[in-house]
Amino acid sequence: MTDRPLDGKVALVTGAGQNIGRGIALTLAGDGAKVVVNGRANADAVEETVQAIRDAGGTAIGQIADVSDPDAVEAMVAAASAEFGGIDILVSNAGLRRQTPFLEMSFTEWREILSVALDGAFILARAVAPSMVTRGGGSIVALSGISHRVGTLNRCHVSASKSGLEGLIRALSRELAPHGITCNCVAPGAIDTVRGAAAGARPSGQAGPNIPIGRVGTVEEIAAMVRHLVGPNGGFITGQTIHVNGGSFLG
Numbered sequence: 001m002t003d004r005p006l007d008g009k010v011a012l013v014t015g016a017g018q019n020i021g022r023g024i025a026l027t028l029a030g031d032g033a034k035v036v037v038n039g040r041a042n043a044d045a046v047e048e049t050v051q052a053i054r055d056a057g058g059t060a061i062g063q064i065a066d067v068s069d070p071d072a073v074e075a076m077v078a079a080a081s082a083e084f085g086g087i088d089i090l091v092s093n094a095g096l097r098r099q100t101p102f103l104e105m106s107f108t109e110w111r112e113i114l115s116v117a118l119d120g121a122f123i124l125a126r127a128v129a130p131s132m133v134t135r136g137g138g139s140i141v142a143l144s145g146i147s148h149r150v151g152t153l154n155r156c157h158v159s160a161s162k163s164g165l166e167g168l169i170r171a172l173s174r175e176l177a178p179h180g181i182t183c184n185c186v187a188p189g190a191i192d193t194v195r196g197a198a199a200g201a202r203p204s205g206q207a208g209p210n211i212p213i214g215r216v217g218t219v220e221e222i223a224a225m226v227r228h229l230v231g232p233n234g235g236f237i238t239g240q241t242i243h244v245n246g247g248s249f250l251g
Contacts, residue, residue, distance in 0.1 A: 004032030005231050010084040012036040012077070012128065014067050014120070015094035017045030019193040020143065023219035024091050024226050025049055029058035031227060033089065036080040037062045040094065040116075067094045067120030070127075077127045086131040089230045092121040092142040095161075099154040110157045117161035121168060125183075129176060137180025139230040142169050143222075144187040144241055149249045162187075166241050173239030182238040186225050189245025190216040212247030 011028045015021040017039040026049070029035045035053060037060050039046040046062040053060040061083055065072040080087055095117040100109060121142050132138030144166055146152075148159035166185050173183040190211060225244050228234050243251040 006089075007032035009033045009088040009230075010036070010080065010086060011089035011091065011230070012038065012080060012087050012124075013091040013093060014038040014124065015040070016049055016091075017042050018049075020188065020191065020219050020222050021091070021093040022049045022052075023223040024093065025060070026052060026056070027220070027223035027227050028089065028091075028230070029053040029060060030056065031231065032058075034058075034084050035060040036076070036084070036087070038067070038076065038094070039064055040066050067092075067124055068115035070123050073120075073123050073127045077131070081131060086135050087128045088132060088135055088138045090124055090128045090138070090140045091226060091230075092124050092140065094120055095143065095158075098157065100157075101154050102156050105157065110160075113157040114161045114164070117158070118164045118168070121165055125168075125172060129179075129181065132176075132181050133179045138182075139234070140169070140172065140176075140181065140183045141226050141229050142166075142183075142185050144185040146187060146189045146243075146245055146249050149187075149251065169241075170239050177238060182229070182235060184229050184237060184239070185241040186222060186229070187241050187243045187245070187251070188217065188222050189243070189248040191222060192216045192218055210248075211245070215246065217244060217246055 011033040013021055013025040016025040016037040025035050025037050037046050037049045043064055050060045050062045063076045065076040096113050142165050144162045147155045148162045169183045169185050
C-alpha cells in the first residue's frame with residue numbers, strides 16, 4: 001500500500017474546527033486527501049485546521065455552513081466541487097451537546113439537537129451522493145456515540161438523534177451499495193476533548209477508572225478508525241456501527 005492511500009480523493013469533514021472533527025481532517029489530509037473543513041460559525045477554528053493541514057504539506061479549504069440548512073449545504077458542496085472537482089468522502093461529524101432533564105426540555109431544544117446530528121446527516125448525504133455516483137463510488141461515515149446505548153441521563157434528544165442516525169446509515173448502506181458507496185457509523189465512547197459550556201460535565205460512568213481499558217480515548221484513535229473505513233482496506237465494510245469506547249459498551 002502507498003503511504004498516501006487517499007491521493008486523488010476529496011473529503012468533506014463537518015464540525016472540523018476542533019476535537020474529533022479536526023483530528024479526522026488532519027488524518028485524512030495526511031493520507032493524501034484534499035479536505036473541505038466545515039464549521040458552523042467559528043471561522044477562526046476552521047481556518048486553524050486548514051492552516052495546520054497546509055503547514056503539513058496538505059491541501060484544504062474552509063467552508064462555514066450550518067449543516068441543518070439545505071441551501072447552505074448545497075452552496076458548500078458546490079464550492080467544494082468547483083475547487084476540487086467533486087467529493088469522494090463525507091464525514092458527518094457535526095453535532096451539538098446539551099444536558100437538560102426531560103421535564104425541563106423545550107421542543108425548540110429537542111429540534112435543535114436533531115436538526116444538526118440527524119437532519120444534517122440526511123442533508124449532507126443527499127448533497128454529496130450524486131457526486132460520489134458520478135465519480136464511481138465513495139464513503140460516508142457518520143459519528144454516533146454511546147449515550148443512546150447506555151441510557152445517559154439528561155440527553156434524550158442526543159440519544160434520539162444518534163439512534164436515528166444509525167438507522168439512516170444502515171438504510172443508506174443498502175440503497176447506495178450498487179453505486180460503490182459504503183456507509184458506516186463510528187461510535188466513540190469517552191474521548192479526551194475540549195467540552196463546551198453547554199455540554200456540561202462528562203456523564204458519570206465515563207471517567208477513565210470506570211472504563212474497562214482504564215482510560216479515556218484519544219481523538220487520534222477515532223480518526224484512525226475513520227481512516228480505515230474510507231481507505232482502500234475498508235471497502236467491504238458497510239452498514240456497520242463500529243464502537244471505539246474502551247469496553248464501555250459491548251455492541
